[in-house]
Amino acid sequence: MEVVFLDNGLIGRGEHSYSLVKKVGAALVARGHRVRAFGVKEMDPAAAAELGAIPHFRASLYGKASPTATQLRLSRLLGALRVRPHDPHLLREQASADRLNAAFRDDLMALPPDALARGNLIVVPGVSQNQLSGLVRALGARPERERPRVVCQLMFAPDWTPWGCSAQLGAKLYGKAFALARPLIGRSLFFATENVAIASLYRDAYAIDTIRLPVPFGGVAPARPLPARPVFGFFGYSKRDKGFHLLPEAIRLCRAQGLAADFAIQLQHGGWEPATVAAEQALRALAGVRLIEGVQTDQAFAAETGHVDAMLLPYDPQLFGMRGSGIFTQSAAAGRPVVAAMGTFAGASVAGGEAEGEVFSPYDAPALAAAIMRLAARLGDSHARAARLASAFAQANSADAHADVLLAQAERP
Numbered sequence: 001m002e003v004v005f006l007d008n009g010l011i012g013r014g015e016h017s018y019s020l021v022k023k024v025g026a027a028l029v030a031r032g033h034r035v036r037a038f039g040v041k042e043m044d045p046a047a048a049a050e051l052g053a054i055p056h057f058r059a060s061l062y063g064k065a066s067p068t069a070t071q072l073r074l075s076r077l078l079g080a081l082r083v084r085p086h087d088p089h090l091l092r093e094q095a096s097a098d099r100l101n102a103a104f105r106d107d108l109m110a111l112p113p114d115a116l117a118r119g120n121l122i123v124v125p126g127v128s129q130n131q132l133s134g135l136v137r138a139l140g141a142r143p144e145r146e147r148p149r150v151v152c153q154l155m156f157a158p159d160w161t162p163w164g165c166s167a168q169l170g171a172k173l174y175g176k177a178f179a180l181a182r183p184l185i186g187r188s189l190f191f192a193t194e195n196v197a198i199a200s201l202y203r204d205a206y207a208i209d210t211i212r213l214p215v216p217f218g219g220v221a222p223a224r225p226l227p228a229r230p231v232f233g234f235f236g237y238s239k240r241d242k243g244f245h246l247l248p249e250a251i252r253l254c255r256a257q258g259l260a261a262d263f264a265i266q267l268q269h270g271g272w273e274p275a276t277v278a279a280e281q282a283l284r285a286l287a288g289v290r291l292i293e294g295v296q297t298d299q300a301f302a303a304e305t306g307h308v309d310a311m312l313l314p315y316d317p318q319l320f321g322m323r324g325s326g327i328f329t330q331s332a333a334a335g336r337p338v339v340a341a342m343g344t345f346a347g348a349s350v351a352g353g354e355a356e357g358e359v360f361s362p363y364d365a366p367a368l369a370a371a372i373m374r375l376a377a378r379l380g381d382s383h384a385r386a387a388r389l390a391s392a393f394a395q396a397n398s399a400d401a402h403a404d405v406l407l408a409q410a411e412r413p
Helices: 016-030 045-051 069-080 088-109 132-140 170-181 196-206 244-256 274-284 298-305 326-334 345-351 365-377 379-396 399-410
Strands: 002-006 034-040 054-057 121-124 149-153 189-193 231-234 262-267 289-293 310-313 338-341 357-360
Touching: 002 016, 016 034, 016 045, 016 399, 034 045, 054 088, 069 088, 088 132, 121 399, 132 149, 132 170, 149 399, 170 196, 189 196, 196 345, 244 262, 244 274, 244 365, 262 274, 274 289, 298 326, 310 326, 310 365, 326 338, 326 345, 326 379, 338 345, 338 365, 345 357, 357 365, 365 379
Parallel strands: 002 034, 002 121, 034 054, 121 149, 149 189, 231 262, 231 310, 262 289, 310 338, 338 357
Antiparallel strands: none
């Protein structure tokens, strides 16, 4: 059987998609299956060559579209006449949904004929309201006898947007797409989620039952023995929705309270968020902070995180929500404690005893600093407990576990 990943989030080595396709693809190949992957047209050539991925999709999962000049003029006029308020954010949401769904549908229909052949298993690792109806329309346009099995992961909550604001139209757009998908669900289209929290959201709001598709990054080396001077780390994208902007003040507060620890922080951003740029400048001025710049290879990432004794996951409960996290998965699987915000999946996992660490609330730098200090005060015991939890967590979140779930969908009657 051929498993085909259709991933317009596959851009380069810095994305979740790169590691997912690499690790799960290898697990599938080891079982004798063929694997093909399609990423964005502007995909990093080195990453494409490494994965054997084919650049294809015109628009990224993380892209957006702007309203036309005519739409803006009409909206301003209606606002001036008090027919309805002029709302540029709402216009951008609607323009993004209309144009990106159409582009995704067209790109799917332009795939090589054998990519969507019946008998293949199609994996769509992530969609938002800007791709979901495009996927449903492309699949529905094929004769039933020619449709492949498609596993589509609902990675985001309906209020997520790629530009870091809560969606006003997301719930409505998802509802329309699911209504369109009803004849396909359970026959050729199967929805998946990373965890129980996201699954509950879609079940309660839309009566959509999903399969659990674990974050497949549990195959990591165990955390090192705890040194006399521990290191707290922050890795992944440096973005506001991941709490990067909280780090400078939190570190200063910890220093003021006498924390005897160092910090290792990855810098990886495009310079478009003012808060992130300001946080980077502030971090560069702090002592005891080692900055790791740019995208890391798998080997470099493993080496760097191997020198970290506790991982900071200050993800925004509103903007990041209950999504899964590769950094969290790797940390818990390694037996490395975490500091996470209440209202996130990592925070819920710690509170529920599935992972070890500290949870903080409210969502601000002083609360983050207080959680770091609490963990530092009991880090030895915390490491021991994290190690006891690690094996089961790693097994449940391995690439093989992910592959098992995918292949089970192909075997459905």
